[in-house]
Each structure stands twice: as C-alpha cells, then as structure tokens.
Amino acid sequence: MDTQIFRMTPEEIDAQAIKSCAEIIKSGGLVAIPTETVYGLGADATDADAAAKIYAAKGRPSDNPLIIHIAAPEDAERYAHTSPLYYKLAKAFMPGPLTVILPKKDIIPSGVTGGLDTVAVRCPSHKVAHALIEASCVAIAAPSANLSGSPSPTSAEHVIADMNGRIDAIIDGGQCEIGLESTIVKLEGETAIMLRPGAITADALGCVCEKVEIAAAVTELLGENERPLSPGMKYKHYAPAAPLVLLEGEDDAVADFLVAAQSRENCAILGYSEEMPLLNNKNIIDVGARDDLATQAQTLFSALRETNSMSVDVIYAHLPTQNGLGLALYNRLIRAAAHTIKHID
Ligand code: TXA
Numbered sequence: 001m002d003t004q005i006f007r008m009t010p011e012e013i014d015a016q017a018i019k020s021c022a023e024i025i026k027s028g029g030l031v032a033i034p035t036e037t038v039y040g041l042g043a044d045a046t047d048a049d050a051a052a053k054i055y056a057a058k059g060r061p062s063d064n065p066l067i068i069h070i071a072a073p074e075d076a077e078r079y080a081h082t083s084p085l086y087y088k089l090a091k092a093f094m095p096g097p098l099t100v101i102l103p104k105k106d107i108i109p110s111g112v113t114g115g116l117d118t119v120a121v122r123c124p125s126h127k128v129a130h131a132l133i134e135a136s137c138v139a140i141a142a143p144s145a146n147l148s149g150s151p152s153p154t155s156a157e158h159v160i161a162d163m164n165g166r167i168d169a170i171i172d173g174g175q176c177e178i179g180l181e182s183t184i185v186k187l188e189g190e191t192a193i194m195l196r197p198g199a200i201t202a203d204a205l206g207c208v209c210e211k212v213e214i215a216a217a218v219t220e221l222l223g224e225n226e227r228p229l230s231p232g233m234k235y236k237h238y239a240p241a242a243p244l245v246l247l248e249g250e251d252d253a254v255a256d257f258l259v260a261a262q263s264r265e266n267c268a269i270l271g272y273s274e275e276m277p278l279l280n281n282k283n284i285i286d287v288g289a290r291d292d293l294a295t296q297a298q299t300l301f302s303a304l305r306e307t308n309s310m311s312v313d314v315i316y317a318h319l320p321t322q323n324g325l326g327l328a329l330y331n332r333l334i335r336a337a338a339h340t341i342k343h344i345d
C-alpha cells in the first residue's frame with residue numbers, strides 16, 4: 001500500500017490535507033496523527049472493520065483495547081456513560097493528556113474495546129488531532145502508532161519507520177510535546193484509579209478527586225496469573241534490541257559506575273546532561289538534565305529507538321524517581337528493562 005504523507009504544523013493547519021485524511025477515516029482507512037503525547041494510529045471508532053485494520057497494522061493482540069479520541073469532553077456522551085467526576089476531570093484536564101475509562105455505549109463495537117464493556121476516552125489538545133477529529137465527524141480510535149512492542153513514536157520519522165506501506169496516510173506534525181502516553185484513570189465512586197501514569201500526575205488528580213489510587217501494575221511486576229486492570233499492562237513493552245539495565249544509587253556512585261562500564265564493556269548509556277562530560281562519546285545519549293523530567297519524558301522513546309542502531313551488549317539508564325512526572329518515566333523504563341534494576345553502592 002502507498003502511504004501518503006502530509007506535513008503541517010499546529011500553527012498552520014492544511015485544511016485540504018485534513019479534509020483528505022477525514023475522507024480516509026470516514027471510508028474505513030487508517031491515518032497516523034500527531035498528538036501532544038505520542039503519535040496515534042487513527043480509525044473510525046464506530047467501525048469494527050477499521051479497528052481490525054489497526055490491530056493488523058500494529059501486530060497488536062486483539063484483547064488490548066483502543067483509546068477513542070473526541071473533539072470536546074461532552075462528545076463522550078455519544079459513546080459512553082459519563083458521570084459528574086468525569087466532568088470534574090474534564091474541566092481540569094481536557095483537552096489534554098488524560099484518558100478516562102467509562103462504561104461504553106453500543107455504538108462502540110466490542111472489537112474496539114477488546115471485548116470489555118468499558119471504553120477509554122481522551123480529548124487531545126493537539127490542534128492537528130483536534131482538526132482531524134472534527135472533520136471526521138466521529139471519534140477516532142487510536143493506539144500509539146508503533147509496531148506492537150516497540151517504543152511509542154514521538155516524531156513522524158518514527159511512524160514512517162514502523163508504518164510506511166502499512167497504512168493509508170501519515171500526518172507529520174513535528175515532534176510531540178510531552179513524549180509519553182496519556183495518564184489513564186478508571187473511576188470508582190469519587191476515587192480515580194491510575195492505570196497508567198503520564199503528564200497528568202497523581203498529585204494533579206488529587207486536586208480534583210477525593211482519592212487517587214495507583215494500580216499495582218504501574219510499578220510492580222504482576223504474577224503469572226494476575227490480571228491487570230488495563231490489558232496493555234501485561235504486555236512486554238518498548239523492548240530495545242539489547243538488554244536494558246536500570247541503575248539505582250547515589251549520583252556520584254552511578255556516574256563512577258558508568259565511566260568504568262565504558263572501559264569494561266560494549267554498552268550504550270542513557271545519561272543525564274551533567275554526566276556527558278565525564279563519559280567518552282561512544283554510544284551515549286543525553287536524556288536531559290537530572291532534574292528536568294519534562295525533557296527526559298520528551299527524549300525517552302527516541303533514545304530507546306536510537307539504541308537499536310548501536311550494536312551494544314547492554315544499555316544502562318537511571319532508575320527514575322516515582323514522584324510527579326517521574327512515575328511515568330519509571331513505569332515506561334521498568335517495563336523496557338523487564339524490571340532489571342542494579343543497585344550501585
Ligand atoms: O497518549 C495516548 O494515550 C496515546 C495517544 C495516541 O492518544 N495512545 C495510546 O494508546 O497510548 P495505546 O493503545 O498505545 O494504549 C492504550 C492503553 C492500553 O494499555 C490499553 O490496555 C488501555 O489503554 N485501555 C484501553 N481501553 C481500556 C479499557 N476499556 N479499560 C482499561 N484499559 C484500557
């Protein structure tokens with residue numbers, strides 16, 4: 001299949017290209033779209049056949065449900081049963097990087113929700129995504145636009161690498177601002193249960209909800225027979241080609257370890273900007289300053305992709321804190337590392 005590529009910026013939306021892409025969505029095709037978190041692989045959320053094409057293009061297990069993207073919070077009414085807490089969260093965080101799990105209505109086929117009777121709803125703030133949803137006149141179901149198991153795409157180049165020839169069109173809207181997928185919450189009474197951490201932090205949710213709980217699968221490795229609240233949490237994710245080891249310890253001790261590792265083994269290092277002058281520049285990636293979690297979030301997935309083109313035996317990265325945006329970094333990295341943590345004394 002020939003994949004058409006359209007280029008635009010949020011400041012200068014190409015109305016003609018949006019119209020063409022909306023026609024593709026309406027006729028059951030697939031369009032990759034930029035969002036403020038990561039690129040999504042979009043299709044008509046009410047069309048079971050179109051959703052099936054998403055699973056095929058990604059190689060995604062069919063029990064892993066999709067997020068549906070809407071143009072305005074109240075559009076959720078058409079697809080799901082909302083609640084006062086949904087609207088409180090919407091008022092605080094939508095449009096933006098928050099996904100809320102709600103009981104679904106019949107208009108959403110079970111092929112979109114992996115057979116669940118709930119649906120994940122998100123209203124993205126990215127102007128290009130917003131324009132396409134509006135022009136399509138329907139919610140757009142979109143998982144991250146990567147091949148299943150590889151890091152989520154944060155640039156059109158990543159999408160092209162994974163999806164060229166497999167989908168109808170890609171909208172190149174530049175680099176994604178946040179770089180990690182949305183925060184996902186499930187609502188129980190006045191409690192929000194965080195199923196996946198993202199840029200909307202637990203503290204931020206706590207300003208709106210009476211109680212915030214963090215699902216065990218966010219930080220822990222689930223046992224063989226345990227079922228996560230979010231099906232996606234059971235799959236190995238973002239696995240780079242070489243094994244990834246996360247380092248935990250005092251800053252100086254970890255820096256010393258990295259310097260020694262470079263002379264001892266064939267390794268790649270995802271290091272802080274502060275460490276770059278200490279290291280020789282073979283196979284090192286600057287992920288941002290130690291305290292700059294926003295930059296680390298923006299660079300993580302492209303850094304993991306970059307390591308795939310380095311022939312190394314092992315990759316080292318820092319174990320992030322679990323505070324604020326750190327929890328989202330922690331969650332993605334421990335899964336990329338299959339929970340391999342090395343303590344440095
Ligand atoms: O930022 C994002 O959320 C991006 C952009 C494109 O919007 N999308 C994204 O989708 O990350 P995806 O499919 O890669 O991840 C969706 C996650 C999966 O872990 C899935 O299991 C979970 O959401 N999910 C979807 N529907 C669910 C439901 N009804 N109940 C529980 N978890 C659900």
Ligand code: MG
Nearest residue numbers: 143144145152
């Ligand atoms: Mg994904």
